[in-house]
Amino acid sequence: MSTQPDCIFCKIVAGELPASIVYQDAQMVVFRDIAPKAEVHLLAIPRKHIASLDDLAANDAELIAHMMLKLPELAREQGLTDGYRTIINTGAGGGQVVFHLHIHLLGGKRLPGF
Numbered sequence: 001m002s003t004q005p006d007c008i009f010c011k012i013v014a015g016e017l018p019a020s021i022v023y024q025d026a027q028m029v030v031f032r033d034i035a036p037k038a039e040v041h042l043l044a045i046p047r048k049h050i051a052s053l054d055d056l057a058a059n060d061a062e063l064i065a066h067m068m069l070k071l072p073e074l075a076r077e078q079g080l081t082d083g084y085r086t087i088i089n090t091g092a093g094g095g096q097v098v099f100h101l102h103i104h105l106l107g108g109k110r111l112p113g114f
């Protein structure tokens with residue numbers, strides 16, 4: 001599994017940095033955002049280090065499909081029966097701060113307008 005020594009999300013995957021993990025399997029880890037922007041704010045990340053959506057390769061197709069298919073299940077488990085929002089920020093201009101690919105899953109009260 002490729003990891004990046006200075007990457008905080010790789011450290012969460014490795015168990016070297018604490019996180020409130022709500023789901024994990026062989027390919028991905030999902031944890032609560034440390035500064036939630038809504039009642040429910042999860043981050044879904046691949047275990048393997050991929051810096052951003054720009055760095056996703058053709059052979060990551062199965063991985064990203066697996067992650068996307070898991071999101072509705074996670075939303076249901078979090079009680080988001082009325083809908084939810086998914087966001088991928090890409091690059092500095094896209095608002096990406098942590099350069100390990102992650103999908104934000106937001107919902108519930110305090111979901112800001114868009």
Ligand code: AMP
Nearest residue numbers: 008019032033034035089095096097098
């Ligand atoms: P982005 O702007 O898309 O790169 O989002 C990065 C997100 O990671 C932000 O919403 C941060 O609050 C969140 N974040 C940063 N460090 C941690 C951490 N150690 N545990 C959980 N979430 C984090």
